[in-house]
Amino acid sequence: xxxxxxxxxxxxxxxxxxxxxxxxxxxxxxxxxxxxxxxxxxxxxxxxxxxxxxxxxxxxxxxxxxxxxxxxxxxxxxxxxxxxxxxxxxxxxxxxxxxxxxxxxxxxxxxxxxxxxxxxxxxxxxxxxxxxxxxxx
Amino acid sequence: xxxxxxxxxxxxxxxxxxxxxxxxxxxxxxxxxxxxxxxxxxxxxxxxxxxxxxxxxxxxxxxxxxxxxxxxxxxxxxxxxxxxxxxxxxxxxxxxxxxxxxxxxxxxxxxxxxxxxxxxxxxxxxxxxxxxxxxx
Numbered sequence: 001x002x003x004x005x006x007x008x009x010x011x012x013x014x015x016x017x018x019x020x021x022x023x024x025x026x027x028x029x030x031x032x033x034x035x036x037x038x039x040x041x042x043x044x045x046x047x048x049x050x051x052x053x054x055x056x057x058x059x060x061x062x063x064x065x066x067x068x069x070x071x072x073x074x075x076x077x078x079x080x081x082x083x084x085x086x087x088x089x090x091x092x093x094x095x096x097x098x099x100x101x102x103x104x105x106x107x108x109x110x111x112x113x114x115x116x117x118x119x120x121x122x123x124x125x126x127x128x129x130x131x132x133x134x135x136x137x
Numbered sequence: 138x139x140x141x142x143x144x145x146x147x148x149x150x151x152x153x154x155x156x157x158x159x160x161x162x163x164x165x166x167x168x169x170x171x172x173x174x175x176x177x178x179x180x181x182x183x184x185x186x187x188x189x190x191x192x193x194x195x196x197x198x199x200x201x202x203x204x205x206x207x208x209x210x211x212x213x214x215x216x217x218x219x220x221x222x223x224x225x226x227x228x229x230x231x232x233x234x235x236x237x238x239x240x241x242x243x244x245x246x247x248x249x250x251x252x253x254x255x256x257x258x259x260x261x262x263x264x265x266x267x268x269x270x271x272x273x
Contacts, residue, residue, distance in 0.1 A: 014230050026139065050138055065229060066192070082188045093147075094147040095144070096147055097145065097172060097174035103143055106142045107138060108233045
């Protein structure tokens with residue numbers, strides 16, 4: 001069944017950004033390596049290193065510790081942060097212990113960028129991106 | 138790596154303000170614990186990953202634990218086993234923990250019941266969110 005994205009909850013490094021954001025995206029993938037050699041009839045692929053990224057947009061605010069500035073601005077380059085996203089909640093309420101409607105996604109991130117700016121008369125927007133920090137073997 | 142997590146304690150909106158007498162009252166010092174959740178059997182060596190967001194806390198700080206047990210009946214504060222013990226915090230922060238545990242060992246047989254527990258100075262309000270992922 002299709003989901004209307006309207007009750008997501010978004011946390012980044014101890015700040016809930018839910019009330020400041022109107023767009024969120026998670027990308028989780030793996031490199032698809034080509035190991036094709038002579039004599040094969042098709043391309044043969046092999047799963048490589050995994051990667052993860054989260055992006056979001058919202059309306060810029062400044063002042064309180066939970067505002068986009070300083071929460072996002074001060075965090076650029078910090079690679080000891082955690083991001084947790086609950087795409088679907090029950091009317092904005094996280095359901096403790098739920099493995100279905102309340103489950104979310106979390107990963108360790110390096111905050112890669114934050115940007116803001118717009119035209120006169122607009123609500124000042126911001127956007128940010130964080131990359132999965134990865135694991136050293 | 139992104140993991141699918143289960144929220145174990147959401148005190149992000151209404152913080153915890155336990156009414157106990159302070160950390161250390163109950164050995165080994167848990168002030169309060171969340172509801173025990175059955176996250177399914179883990180029959181062999183598995184991993185648990187835990188994500189903590191401390192949104193705000195007070196001078197006394199808050200220290201959050203993730204505990205597991207083979208029985209759902211570990212309702213007393215000191216009967217769970219600490220799988221994860223986050224670092225105590227007195228300000229906004231996030232922490233990530235990854236642990237390998239062996240369910241075949243004598244002390245961790247067939248763990249499937251999990252909860253969050255925490256210590257804090259009583260009456261003071263601490264806002265945090267802890268979620269975990271258990272991979273069998």
